[in-house]
Amino acid sequence: MAETVTTTGDANTGRQSRSGKDTLLDARGLTKRFGDILANDRVDLVINRGEIHALLGENGAGKSTLVKMFYGSLEPDGGEILWQGHRVDIGNPAAARDLGIGMVFQHFSLFEALSVVENIALALPNPGRMSDLSNRIQTVSRDYGLPLNPNDIVADLPVGIRQRIEIVRCLLQEPQLIIMDEPTSVLTPQEADLLFLTLERLAKEGCAVLYISHRLEEVKRICHHATILRHGQVVRECDPTKETPASLASMMVGADVASVSASSQKPVIGETRLALKNLSAKAATPFATALNNISLDLRAGEVVAIAGVAGNGQGELFDAISGEMPLAADMVVLDGKPCGNRNITWRRRQKAAFVPEERLGHGAVPGMKLSQNIVLTRHSTGDKLVNAAFVSTANAGKMEQRIKKTFDVRMSHDDPEARSLSGGNLQKFVVGRELDRKPGVLIVNQPTWGVDAGAAALIRQALIDLARSGSAVLVISQDLDEIFEIADRIAVISRGYLSEAEPTDNMNRERVGLLMAGGAEAQGEVA
């Protein structure tokens, strides 16, 4: 897209016209530098009372840095923040809370070992007696339609409830501005709807919301104003209700985003490559999820997606299929061979490949070079990486070059350590490393988690292309947009039960949402 990059000067005029007596927060020329990187470059932002203000941008555009300065967890290197017309120094989160700025974090900031009321007490300056606070929590949470039991231990609660705790904690601080960092990424569509109602109510009461999200549909639906960041600078401000998700996306990226489609090529379905038969496993730790009677046929040529809210057994299912969790032999069948009791190397030799969710630490060893990380998953799959117990650095290096080129992995110097890559680039690498093998069966958990739009499109297209070339692909994902984009069939996992995989054409968001919220479980229990 030939979009002209608007300068900060334009944003300035936008600010001047927007700031007035209703202005709550007025940031002027905020700058933050980390080493050589300018994370925020003279950012101007105006938030008015009663406004749901979207902050958009790709990963690394500087959104989190900006809101951390509002919440006092980072100190700006330049510029100033005006709160209700007065210049303020927000030295720490307690100061932000005193001003009336609350924050709901992207990665929950809850203490798992503590109870709901203890978690909330920690965020309040004067929590008072625990029993009084418990009563207040019950009243406020019921009042906003987000009921909570104050004595539950957080570790026992599902993600949707955990977010409720964050929101109620924020509400009890009686804030005038609530900052929300990707609040819906872990919610079912129904839970998200409930959140939107709460936000609209808060806005009506005069509270302002600064809303960070990658989900442009919902930004268009609930936000009144949007500020778009790219490379640390404000590039545009707009009224999202007058835009389309596609136009918002191109403003963020600065170019058109390629759209991916599974339906453009009809799949040629072949025989079953991977079969799960009544797969069950007990929870390995008190905080893990048990798998119950999971059955699924994955056939050559198709992409099957497993939707579900985080923490419903996705990780455990992945471990069971990859061989990290040993099972009875006939629970997992690869190309007709029972292998539930076989290890991951045996399964890889059967042309299966696995990409786990956590790319740094599980998918790649942080302190090892990329070429060494390649050897770790491909040492015994006929790639000539190991000769008589010696590692062939030459072959591993060649492979690293090939993956880098095919999957556009960007790095500052040749063959760096895995930890030095940005999240998106490392994700392209760990997915690319397995795709490069042209595996017969590919299992991938959260293929594009935390990856920007351009890289996500590349990875999704590669997954579809692999399926169309005759392989079977199983994608576990929490991103419904992604699932509807690439899947031929969709199953839903809920509390360790898997629903029947149905053709994408028969599914819609509402149905998937109902299955996520326990429908899959009911189906599984009947079966």
Added chain:
Amino acid sequence: MFEAVLLTIITAATPLLIAAIGELVVERSGVLNLGVEGMMIMGAVVGFAVANQTGSGTLGVIAAIAAGMAMSALFGFLVLVLVTNQVATGLALTILGIGFSGLIGEAFIGIPGLKLPDLYIPGLSDIPFIGPVFFQQDALVYISFALVIAVAYFLFRTRLGLVLRSVGDNHGSAHALGYSVIRIRFAAVLFGGACAGLAGAYMSLAYTPQWVENMTAGRGWIALALVVFSSWLPLRVVIGAYLFGAVSVLNLHAQAVELDIPSQLLSSLPYLATILVLVLISANRRLTLVNTPACLGKPFVPDR
């Protein structure tokens, strides 16, 4: 006879209890200080030396606490400010303590020491049997019980205790909420050092009122193990410390009556019995997991 046995059990258990309750607070804040043995032995030698020079047991105890705190301040500076590896630093602290205490104590070997007086609690100490056992002890025994109750109350009933537990559970979140992780941990480490020093003073001023090189003989390590096996719960530390004390005392009596059991096996009994019982009571994995400080031993560097 039974009375005497009970008395020796209390004497054997008290240093373990004091050192362990201090380390429990340290670990609840997310710091693993393996230097308990080193801080304890420094407390023992400094306590003995000061009591010997001044003739005051009280000054000896205060000096022992100060010595333990000085050692822990060194540890805290290294692991919290310079973010060194906690395991390696703790081990180094123990080695330093053992060596340095030997150097300080050289002049005091063989000198008869000063024993802390027993305090008779008026009224209570006259109760038959219970009185002599529980209410005619030296001050440190009473302090050890007061410490357990105070620590349990602090951790689970006060706001500061809640903050300390939150720092040990998730230092990133505690920092995001605006709590000073480093400062809270430093305070906890200092408290642990004070307790270890006090436990050392008990060794050289009450248990055996003299200075012998390496006289703590691994009790710091046992205190460390008790903390873990008791799932970081103060009352369970009492059970562990007294059980260990009891079995080691009974073991001495068993050796005295010359049972037909190899003495090596008898000597290992306290360890075996303590591990067995604490493993059994920590069979409730959920309770254990909820009470395990999730950030234990992990370095924290604020992103500012």
